[in-house]
Amino acid sequence: MGLLSNLPVLLVLLAVIALVIYSGIRIGPRFLIKRLAGLVFVLFGVTFITFILGYVTPGSPVQNLCGAKCTPSQLKLLYHIYHLDLPWYEQYATFLNGLVHFDLGFSFTQRGRTVWSILGTGVPISAQIGLSALVFALLIGVPIGIFAAVRAGTKFDTASMTVALVLFSIPTFVSIPIYQIITVQLSQHGLPHLPISGWGDSPIEIVAPVAILTIVELGFYARLMRTTMLDVLNQDYVRTARAKGLSRRLVVFRHAFRNALVPLVTAIGPAIAFVVTGAFFTELFFNIPGIGFQSVASIGNKDMPVVQGTVIIVAVAVAVMNLVVDMVYGILDPRIKVS
Amino acid sequence: MTEKLLEVQNLRTHFFTRTGVVKAVEDVSFYLEEGETLGVVGESGSGKSVTSLSIMRLIDKPGKIVGGKILFKGEDIAEMDEDRLLQIRGGKIAMIFQDPMTSLNPVLTVGFQIAEAVKTHLKLDDKAAMNRAAEMLERVRIPEARRRLNHYPHEFSGGMRQRVMIAIALSCNPQLLIADEPTTALDVTIQAQVLELIKGLSKEFRTATLLITHDLGVVAGTCDRVVVMYAGRVVESAPTHTLFKKPAHPYTQALLQAIPRPDEPPGSRLHAISGQPPSLINLPAGCPFAPRCVKAQARCRQELPPLETKGAGQMAACFYPY
Numbered sequence: 001m002g003l004l005s006n007l008p009v010l011l012v013l014l015a016v017i018a019l020v021i022y023s024g025i026r027i028g029p030r031f032l033i034k035r036l037a038g039l040v041f042v043l044f045g046v047t048f049i050t051f052i053l054g055y056v057t058p059g060s061p062v063q064n065l066c067g068a069k070c071t072p073s074q075l076k077l078l079y080h081i082y083h084l085d086l087p088w089y090e091q092y093a094t095f096l097n098g099l100v101h102f103d104l105g106f107s108f109t110q111r112g113r114t115v116w117s118i119l120g121t122g123v124p125i126s127a128q129i130g131l132s133a134l135v136f137a138l139l140i141g142v143p144i145g146i147f148a149a150v151r152a153g154t155k156f157d158t159a160s161m162t163v164a165l166v167l168f169s170i171p172t173f174v175s176i177p178i179y180q181i182i183t184v185q186l187s188q189h190g191l192p193h194l195p196i197s198g199w200g201d202s203p204i205e206i207v208a209p210v211a212i213l214t215i216v217e218l219g220f221y222a223r224l225m226r227t228t229m230l231d232v233l234n235q236d237y238v239r240t241a242r243a244k245g246l247s248r249r250l251v252v253f254r255h256a257f258r259n260a261l262v263p264l265v266t267a268i269g270p271a272i273a274f275v276v277t278g279a280f281f282t283e284l285f286f287n288i289p290g291i292g293f294q295s296v297a298s299i300g301n302k303d304m305p306v307v308q309g310t311v312i313i314v315a316v317a318v319a320v321m322n323l324v325v326d327m328v329y330g331i332l333d334p335r336i337k338v339s
Numbered sequence: 340m341t342e343k344l345l346e347v348q349n350l351r352t353h354f355f356t357r358t359g360v361v362k363a364v365e366d367v368s369f370y371l372e373e374g375e376t377l378g379v380v381g382e383s384g385s386g387k388s389v390t391s392l393s394i395m396r397l398i399d400k401p402g403k404i405v406g407g408k409i410l411f412k413g414e415d416i417a418e419m420d421e422d423r424l425l426q427i428r429g430g431k432i433a434m435i436f437q438d439p440m441t442s443l444n445p446v447l448t449v450g451f452q453i454a455e456a457v458k459t460h461l462k463l464d465d466k467a468a469m470n471r472a473a474e475m476l477e478r479v480r481i482p483e484a485r486r487r488l489n490h491y492p493h494e495f496s497g498g499m500r501q502r503v504m505i506a507i508a509l510s511c512n513p514q515l516l517i518a519d520e521p522t523t524a525l526d527v528t529i530q531a532q533v534l535e536l537i538k539g540l541s542k543e544f545r546t547a548t549l550l551i552t553h554d555l556g557v558v559a560g561t562c563d564r565v566v567v568m569y570a571g572r573v574v575e576s577a578p579t580h581t582l583f584k585k586p587a588h589p590y591t592q593a594l595l596q597a598i599p600r601p602d603e604p605p606g607s608r609l610h611a612i613s614g615q616p617p618s619l620i621n622l623p624a625g626c627p628f629a630p631r632c633v634k635a636q637a638r639c640r641q642e643l644p645p646l647e648t649k650g651a652g653q654m655a656a657c658f659y660p661y
Contacts, residue, residue: 153400236441243395243436244456244507245429258446334491335445 008132009124012272016324023327035326039319046315047099047308051092054304065108082106095308104309109301115309122291123313125199126278129206129290133213134271141218142264145225150252152230161226168219175212176285183208197286209286213279217271224267228260235259261332269325273317277310342413344547345371345394345515350407350417352386352393359620363389363402365571368646371515376541376548378562378579380555380594384616386571387551388437391517393417394549395434396424411515430460433508435537437520439500443492449476450488453507460511475506479536498529505536509544516541519551534561555598559583564652567591570617570627573646577653587655590628626657634659 020032062078063070079085082105083094098105104115144164148157186193195205232238233256241255278292291310298306329336352364364386371377381387392398394409396416409416416427436442444452453472457463463471469488476484479502492500501521508516518537522530538561541548550562558565558579565582567575567590575588586592596610614631617623623630629639638658646656 236436236438237444239397240436240442240504240507241444242397243428243434245425245427245459246455247425255444255447259444333446335493 008135009128011135012131016272016320019324019328019331023331035323039323042319043312043315047096047312048092050308050311051095052088054308055088055091057302057304059302062108065111082108099312104312105305107298107303107306109298109303109306115305118294118306119291119309119313122278122289122294123276125288126283126290126292127275129209129213129282129288130275130279131272132206132210133217134268134275136210136214137217137221138268140214141221142225144218145222145227146229146252146257146260148222148226149229149233150248152226152233157226161223164219164222166219167215168223170216171281172212172216172279173281173285175215176282179208179212180285197288199286199288205286209279209282209288213282221264221267225260225264228263229256232256232260258332262329265325265328265332269321269328270318273314273321276313276317343370343410344373344375344412345549346408346410347390347394348408348410350390350393350409351405352389352398353403353405355401355403356620361619362571362622363619364393365622367407367568367571367573369566369573369576371547371549373514374542374545374547375564376538376550376562378558378565379549379551379568380553380558380565381568382553382616384570384619385568387553387568388519389571390568391434391519391549391551394517395428395432397434426460429456429513430511431513432515432517433511433513434517434519435501435504435508435521438524439497439504440524442504443500445492448489448491449495449503453503453510456507457510471510472506475510476503478509478540479503479506481506497525498533501525501529501533502536505533505540509540509546512544513546515549516546517549517551520553521550522557523553530557537561555594567594570622571619572627572656573654574628574657575653575655576646577650577655581650581653585650585653585661587649587653587660588628588657589632589634589659591655593631593633 023032060075062075062082062084066075066078076085083091086094095105102116104119107113107115107118110118141164144160148160151157180196183193183196187196194208195202198205233252235256238251238256241251246255276291277295278290280292280296282288283290283293284296291313295306295310297303298310347370348368350364350367351362354361354363367386367390369377369379379387379390389398389402393404394411394416396404396419398404404417407417411427411432414423416424419427443449447455450469450472453475454465454468457468457471458465461468461471473485473488476487481487481499481502487495492503495503504521516537521537522533525533534557537548537550540546548561550557552558562579564576564578566573567582567588569590575582575586575591577587582591583595586595590612593610593612597612599609612631617627617630623640625638625640625642626632626635626644629635632639636659642658644656644658646654649655649660
C-alpha cells in the first residue's frame with residue numbers, strides 16, 4: 001500500500017517502542033521485568049480459557065473440512081492431523097508448545113492455511129486502517145475538545161459537541177451504506193467519487209474506511225477531551241497560573257493540557273490494543289480482508305484455531321498496552337509511582 | 340494627600356446563575372496605602388474572596404464585575420485590557436490562595452513554577468530565573484532550597500507548599516500581595532509560622548498586604564486596619580486597635596463576642612450569632628444584618644444604612660452604632 005498509508009502504523013509502533021525504552025530507563029528495568037513476568041501469567045490464563053472453550057464447544061470441527069463424502073477413516077486421519085484424538089491435557093500441551101514456537105496450528109476451514117498466515121494477512125490490514133483512523137481522530141478531535149472546553153458555554157462549544165455526539169452515535173453499519181449510496185449516485189452522474197469498496201487494487205481505497213472510522217472516534221475523543229479539560233481548567237492550580245500573569249495559551253497548554261492527558265491515555269491504550277481485532281462492519285461492507293472479518297467468520301465456522309489465535313493476539317495487545325499506559329502515567333504524573 | 344496604592348470604589352460583582360442573580364459583592368469600597376496591611380474579615384459567603392478575585396480580574400462566568408472601580412495606582416483594573424492585565428497579575432499584584440494542597444500544579448516542579456513567574460515579569464533567562472527561584476525558596480525558609488527546586492509539590496507538606504506559594508507570589512517584587520485565607524487549611528502551629536512569614540517578608544519586600552480571613556485572631560496580630568464584610572457589603576472599617584476596643588457595628592460586636600475566652604469559667608456557653616446569613620439572591624430591604632441584629636429597629640428593616648464616618652478612621656454602616 002506504499003509507505004504513506006503505513007505511516008500511522010509506523011508512528012504508533014515507534015511511539016510505543018520509544019515509550020517502553022524511555023520509561024524503562026526512567027522508572028527502572030526492575031519494574032519492567034516484574035510487569036513482563038506478570039504478563040506471562042496473564043497470557044497463560046488466557047490460553048487456557050480459550051483452549052478449554054474451544055475444547056468443550058459441541059460439534060465436530062473437522063466434519064466440514066472432510067466434505068460430504070467423508071469416510072470414517074478419512075475423518076480419523078483428520079482427527080489425528082489436528083491432534084483431536086489426544087486427551088485434552090495433551091491437546092493443550094501441544095497447543096502451548098506450538099504457541100511458544102509461534103505456531104498456532106492449521107485452520108479447520110481454510111484448507112492448508114496456518115492460523116499464523118491468516119492472522120499475518122488480516123492483522124496488518126486492520127491495523128493500518130484502525131491506527132490511521134485513531135491518529136486522525138486524535139489529531140482532529142483533541143484540539144476541538146480543548147477549544148470547546150476553553151470556550152465552554154459559547155456557540156462553538158455547543159455546536160461542536162452536538163456534532164461530536166451525533167458522529168459518535170451513528171453506527172458504521174448506518175454511515176457506510178449512506179456513503180455507498182452517495183457514491184453510486186455520484187458515479188451515475190459522472191461525478192468524481194471514491195471507490196465504493198475493495199482492497200488491494202488502489203491505495204485510494206483506504207480513504208473511505210479510514211474516514212468512516214475517524215468520524216466515529218473523533219466524536220468520542222472530542223467529547224472526552226472537552227470533559228477532562230473543563231475539569232482541569234476549574235482546578236485551583238490553573239487559577240494560580242492565571243494569577244501569575246501567564247498568557248491564556250500558556251495556562252491552557254502548559255498547566256491544563258498535561259493534567260488532562262491521563263484520562264486521554266487511559267482511553268487510547270485499549271483503543272490501540274483493540275485495533276488488532278479489526279473493525280468488523282467496516283471490513284464487511286468495504287470488502288476488506290482484515291482480521292475483524294476473518295475472526296467473526298471463524299466464530300461462525302467453528303474454526304477454533306483461528307478464534308484462539310485472535311483471542312491470544314488481542315490478549316497480548318491489551319496486556320502490552322496496559323503496561324505502556326501505566327508507564328505513560330508515570331511519566332505524565334510524578335505523583336503516580338509505578339511499582 | 341498621596342495617591343492610594345489600591346482604591347476600590349463601589350465595586351459590584353454579581354453571579355448570573357440559573358436560580359437568579361447572586362449579588363456576591365455589592366457596593367464595596369475600601370483603600371490600601373503603600374506598605375500597609377489591611378484585613379478583610381467576614382463569614383463564609385460574605386464576599387471576601389470574590390472581592391479579592393475581582394481585584395485580580397479572575398472572576399469567571401457566570402460571574403461579572405458589573406460596577407465600580409478598582410484603582411491600582413490610579414489605573415482602573417476593571418477597565419483594563421488583557422495585555423496590561425497580564426503585566427499587573429503576578430507582577431504588580433500577586434495572590435496566595437486558601438488551599439496550598441491544590442494550588443500548585445502537580446505535574447510541574449516547584450522550581451519551574453517559581454521560575455515561570457520570574458521569567459514572565461522580570462524578563463530573566465532560564466538560569467537566572469532558577470537562581471531567583473532558589474533564592475526565593477531560601478527566603479521562605481525551605482531547607483536545602485537548591486535541591487528542592489527539582490521536587491514536585493506532592494513531596495512537600497501543606498505548610499511547605501504554602502511557603503512555595505508565598506515564594507511564587509513575592510518572586511516578582513509585587514507592590515500588593517493578596518492573601519486569601521492563607522492559613523485556613525493549615526495546622527494551628529503552622530498557621531502562626533506562615534503568618535509570621537507573610538508579615539516579615541511583606542515588610543522586607545515593602546509589599547502592601549490584603550489579608551482575607553474569617554479569623555479575628557489573625558487580624559489582631561497582623562493588620563493595620565480592618566474591613567468587616569457582611570452579605571456582600573462593607574459594614575465596618577477601622578484601625579485594628581479601634582475595632583477591637585470600640586466596635587461600631589453590632590455585627591462586629593457580635594463577632595468579637597463569639598471569640599471564646601480563656602478567662603470564662605469552664606462549661607459556660609459559647610456566644611453565637613443566632614440565625615443564618617441572608618440569601619444573596621433575594622436580599623431583604625434595609626440592613627442585611629437586621630434579621631439577626633439584637634439592636635434592630637423598624638428603620639433598619641426599611642432603609643439601608645450608608646457607610647458613614649463614626650469616629651477617627653472608623654466607618655460603619657449602622658443607624659444605631661456602639
